[in-house]
Amino acid sequence: GAVVSQHPSWVICKSGTSVKIECRSLDFQATTMFWYRQFPKQSLMLMATSNEGSKATYEQGVEKDKFLINHASLTLSTLTVTSAHPEDSSFYICSAVTSGGPIEQFFGPGTRLTVL
Amino acid sequence: QKEVEQNSGPLSVPEGAIASLNCTYSDRVSQSFFWYRQYSGKSPELIMSIYSNGDKEDGRFTAQLNKASQYVSLLIRDSQPSDSATYLCAVNVGEYGNKLVFGAGTILRVKS
Numbered sequence: 001g002a003v004v005s006q007h008p009s010w011v012i013c014k015s016g017t018s019v020k021i022e023c024r025s026l027d028f029q030a031t032t033m034f035w036y037r038q039f040p041k042q043s044l045m046l047m048a049t050s051n052e053g054s055k056a057t058y059e060q061g062v063e064k065d066k067f068l069i070n071h072a073s074l075t076l077s078t079l080t081v082t083s084a085h086p087e088d089s090s091f092y093i094c095s096a097v098t099s100g101g102p103i104e105q106f107f108g109p110g111t112r113l114t115v116l
Numbered sequence: 117q118k119e120v121e122q123n124s125g126p127l128s129v130p131e132g133a134i135a136s137l138n139c140t141y142s143d144r145v146s147q148s149f150f151w152y153r154q155y156s157g158k159s160p161e162l163i164m165s166i167y168s169n170g171d172k173e174d175g176r177f178t179a180q181l182n183k184a185s186q187y188v189s190l191l192i193r194d195s196q197p198s199d200s201a202t203y204l205c206a207v208n209v210g211e212y213g214n215k216l217v218f219g220a221g222t223i224l225r226v227k228s
Binding site: 105 | 148150152158159161162204206208214217218219220221
């Protein structure tokens with residue numbers, strides 16, 4: 001149980017284009033999903049908290065207009081990196097919390113983004 | 117002061133030994149503590165969660181929590197080469213306690 005998937009697992013794009021990453025909870029409903037970014041040899045940094053049916057809450061320093069988050073259903077959240085630049089190249093990981101249970105976060109497999 | 121601190125390592129232990137990983141945190145209000153294992157190029161995998169002072173055992177893993185000292189640790193008994201990974205300590209923070217702050221991680225190397 002508590003399986004989270006992400007798609008795509010990796011993507012390469014040109015500078016200036018937009019990339020959408022999907023995060024799905026496969027066997028449970030997730031009222032809250034989180035988006036993290038991890039640069040090489042660094043720890044996970046929380047970007048935003050995504051709540052179903054409401055606007056995402058962004059961490060300080062994260063541009064909400066650049067990283068668009070949509071949480072339209074209890075099993076799907078999307079992160080769109082708009083006008084991507086090489087410095088946005090990173091490992092993006094989502095996590096989900098089961099509804100009504102302990103606040104353990106279960107992570108998706110991650111999406112490696114490379115912007116040329 | 118960082119919210120969650122870990123020794124970056126690497127911590128090297130021989131196969132079969134006990135590996136001891138430590139973590140301190142700054143937010144006294146935190147109530148939930150987690151250990152994640154992350155292999156290179158992969159996402160974190162939850163190993164243990166602990167909410168009360170004392171020890172919690174699960175197989176070869178034991179988590180220890182001391183809220184008065186703001187200290188949480190992970191012991192891995194009978195370490196195996198497959199345990200070689202980065203271990204991330206995470207602590208819940210935020211108004212509703214639903215956000216996690218991660219330490220930088222400790223690299224563990226188990227030598228056969």
